[in-house]
Amino acid sequence: MSIEPPFLLFLGDASDPLSAKTAFGLYHWRPNDCLGQYRLPGCKITLGLPDRTPLEAKLLGASTLVLGLANSGGVLSDKWVPAIVEAIEAGLDIASGLHQELNSVDTIREAAAKYNRILHDVRRPSRFFSTGKGAWREGKRLLTVGTDCSIGKNYTALAIEREMKGRGFDVDYRATGQTGILISGNGVPLDAVPVDFVSGAAEWLSPEADDNHWDVIEGQASLFHPSYAGLTLGLIHGSQPDAFVVCHEPGRKTMRGVDYPLPSLENVISEVTKVGQLTNPRTTCIGLSINTSKMSDPRARSYLDRLAREFRIPAVDPMRFGCEEIVDQIESCFPKRKAP
Amino acid sequence: MSIEPPFLLFLGDASDPLSAKTAFGLYHWRPNDCLGQYRLPGCKITLGLPDRTPLEAKLLGASTLVLGLANSGGVLSDKWVPAIVEAIEAGLDIASGLHQELNSVDTIREAAAKYNRILHDVRRPSRFFSTGKGAWREGKRLLTVGTDCSIGKNYTALAIEREMKGRGFDVDYRATGQTGILISGNGVPLDAVPVDFVSGAAEWLSPEADDNHWDVIEGQASLFHPSYAGLTLGLIHGSQPDAFVVCHEPGRKTMRGVDYPLPSLENVISEVTKVGQLTNPRTTCIGLSINTSKMSDPRARSYLDRLAREFRIPAVDPMRFGCEEIVDQIESCFPKRKAP
Numbered sequence: 308m309s310i311e312p313p314f315l316l317f318l319g320d321a322s323d324p325l326s327a328k329t330a331f332g333l334y335h336w337r338p339n340d341c342l343g344q345y346r347l348p349g350c351k352i353t354l355g356l357p358d359r360t361p362l363e364a365k366l367l368g369a370s371t372l373v374l375g376l377a378n379s380g381g382v383l384s385d386k387w388v389p390a391i392v393e394a395i396e397a398g399l400d401i402a403s404g405l406h407q408e409l410n411s412v413d414t415i416r417e418a419a420a421k422y423n424r425i426l427h428d429v430r431r432p433s434r435f436f437s438t439g440k441g442a443w444r445e446g447k448r449l450l451t452v453g454t455d456c457s458i459g460k461n462y463t464a465l466a467i468e469r470e471m472k473g474r475g476f477d478v479d480y481r482a483t484g485q486t487g488i489l490i491s492g493n494g495v496p497l498d499a500v501p502v503d504f505v506s507g508a509a510e511w512l513s514p515e516a517d518d519n520h521w522d523v524i525e526g527q528a529s530l531f532h533p534s535y536a537g538l539t540l541g542l543i544h545g546s547q548p549d550a551f552v553v554c555h556e557p558g559r560k561t562m563r564g565v566d567y568p569l570p571s572l573e574n575v576i577s578e579v580t581k582v583g584q585l586t587n588p589r590t591t592c593i594g595l596s597i598n599t600s601k602m603s604d605p606r607a608r609s610y611l612d613r614l615a616r617e618f619r620i621p622a623v624d625p626m627r628f629g630c631e632e633i634v635d636q637i638e639s640c641f642p643k644r645k646a647p
Numbered sequence: 648m649s650i651e652p653p654f655l656l657f658l659g660d661a662s663d664p665l666s667a668k669t670a671f672g673l674y675h676w677r678p679n680d681c682l683g684q685y686r687l688p689g690c691k692i693t694l695g696l697p698d699r700t701p702l703e704a705k706l707l708g709a710s711t712l713v714l715g716l717a718n719s720g721g722v723l724s725d726k727w728v729p730a731i732v733e734a735i736e737a738g739l740d741i742a743s744g745l746h747q748e749l750n751s752v753d754t755i756r757e758a759a760a761k762y763n764r765i766l767h768d769v770r771r772p773s774r775f776f777s778t779g780k781g782a783w784r785e786g787k788r789l790l791t792v793g794t795d796c797s798i799g800k801n802y803t804a805l806a807i808e809r810e811m812k813g814r815g816f817d818v819d820y821r822a823t824g825q826t827g828i829l830i831s832g833n834g835v836p837l838d839a840v841p842v843d844f845v846s847g848a849a850e851w852l853s854p855e856a857d858d859n860h861w862d863v864i865e866g867q868a869s870l871f872h873p874s875y876a877g878l879t880l881g882l883i884h885g886s887q888p889d890a891f892v893v894c895h896e897p898g899r900k901t902m903r904g905v906d907y908p909l910p911s912l913e914n915v916i917s918e919v920t921k922v923g924q925l926t927n928p929r930t931t932c933i934g935l936s937i938n939t940s941k942m943s944d945p946r947a948r949s950y951l952d953r954l955a956r957e958f959r960i961p962a963v964d965p966m967r968f969g970c971e972e973i974v975d976q977i978e979s980c981f982p983k984r985k986a987p
Binding site: 564 | 839840871878
């Protein structure tokens with residue numbers, strides 16, 4: 308898959324930053340490839356990028372309009388179609404992370420054919436997978452998990468990969484969702500894989516490797532989310548993580564999209580450990596990644612310190628204070644083996 | 648979906664009864680619709696039905712060749728293709744429960760077009776689903792779960808439904824796999840649903856109903872199977888069972904297709920209860936369904952008695968001794984509410 312930058316990020320009529328997490332993620336991790344945002348009337352959020360029409364963006368060099376939206380069910384809203392067609396007519400390719408395929412909409416498909424533009428559906432798995440084998444694979448794997456959806460699993464994985472790369476680790480980030488795939492240019496849109504093959508897809512994504520090699524795998528959903536827990540469980544089993552990091556946002560009252568309370572950190576750690584032991588008996592929680600953006604600096608620091616003492620593992624906010632302590636923990640729990 | 652009987656059951660080159668569980672199930676539950684079996688050289692199993700070629704079966708009135716096979720990954724073997732084409736040429740429709748679609752094979756697709764025959768892929772979901780909502784629904788639900796795949800979850804559900812019907816319950820059997828769909832004529836091939844929608848599909852399949860209505864839902868896989876546990880978890884969450892029955896086959900050494908031991912009944916009961924409580928806090932194990940086919944009658948009786956005493960719930964072999972005690976348990980745990 309090669310989706311050509313620079314990007315114009317489409318925010319549609321989004322009213323909630325979480326529903327545009329793909330746009331936020333792409334801009335955060337590839338800022339130099341994003342040259343504007345395109346919003347519809349009623350849109351209540353901003354990336355802080357200049358507002359551009361597709362034609363303006365094209366004249367500035369943009370190649371692709373990215374649908375930066377992630378709604379429940381991944382449906383393409385009728386309200387967005389005219390804007391997408393407008394972008395095609397302006398000469399842009401389209402990239403979408405929605406479940407519903409771009410070419411399922413007649414006017415989009417016809418415009419793309421007429422103007423010879425490419426429609427990228429990054430959430431359509433591009434291959435078939437085997438069922439999971441549950442067999443042991445050499446190499447090290449870190450998985451991010453969370454108390455909820457949209458709670459920092461992808462940012463945490465990307466931050467840890469960046470820090471590990473900086474320290475000279477042999478490490479690969481493995482995207483499992485549309486945002487991560489758009490950021491890194493590859494991966495598996497795991498939530499769109501037929502459930503029979505989800506752990507097999509996770510095995511394929513993090514294959515056998517050298518004993519000192521790390522895959523840092525983007526987590527999905529939550530073992531405690533009534534809509535998506537099957538995805539999380541299949542990912543845990545297939546990725547057989549040696550280490551996992553629990554992501555959380557204090558103050559969030561209910562899980563995303565449903566009227567359920569968030570599970571406690573204790574419950575997540577103990578249940579992920581328990582189910583993870585099925586395919587990796589040594590799986591262990593090596594850190595907590597907390598979104599402290601709603602706290603003052605001193606309050607965030609003291610909150611993280613308290614968690615670190617309570618759970619006896621590093622507690623970080625990778626976006627605010629970095630994630631050095633988590634990579635320290637990796638170095639201390641998993642000393643590199645020297646070549647014989 | 649209307650797949651026309653009578654059926655000729657295709658066993659291919661199967662060497663293991665479990666790999667032909669669809670054929671066995673269809674013949675067991677719809678014997679009057681099955682008029683023969685069609686086997687390739689090397690096939691080591693039999694249903695006890697007469698062997699017929701497609702042409703012989705057609706002359707006897709058969710309408711559909713059913714691929715009664717269920718291999719890991721649901722792949723259509725090259726070895727079966729000539730036999731399928733032969734059946735099409737003889738004037739039969741084809742019904743398949745494999746993941747791989749019949750029309751993905753050129754020669755099959757072309758033969759069906761030429762001879763104007765229907766290709767039924769019962770494992771292709773025929774609709775889109777919403778994501779699970781986790782919301783409470785009126786009505787009662789019973790789910791079968793198991794220590795492994797292919798261990799009696801479907802037969803147990805069908806036997807319980809039959810016994811409940813006999814006692815005048817308002818009850819529906821809900822198929823979640825290819826065999827159940829072929830037997831009952833409807834249902835959702837849950838393992839082929841994109842994982843994001845698996846609990847939503849289970850919710851759709853067992854909708855809100857009258858308080859005295861029961862859905863008896865065919866279980867899938869096992870919470871402890873490294874290949875498929877995500878499917879089981881999504882089904883548990885979506886079906887929010889009031890009651891569940893654990894299916895087991897004593898003496899089975901490893902889980903189907905992988906080198907993993909089976910979990911204990913205790914572990915299955917406690918873990919299904921725990922994860923099930925997320926969407927139904929009152930979920931409870933009301934019985935054990937044991938495949939005792941490898942035991943003598945007295946040994947089977949004493950084994951079931953011992954389990955019933957140990958777990959303080961009925962333990963039955965529905966195929967051998969019926970499942971009256973389980974339905975007794977349903978009547979005692981869930982007394983019918985009278986209309987006011």
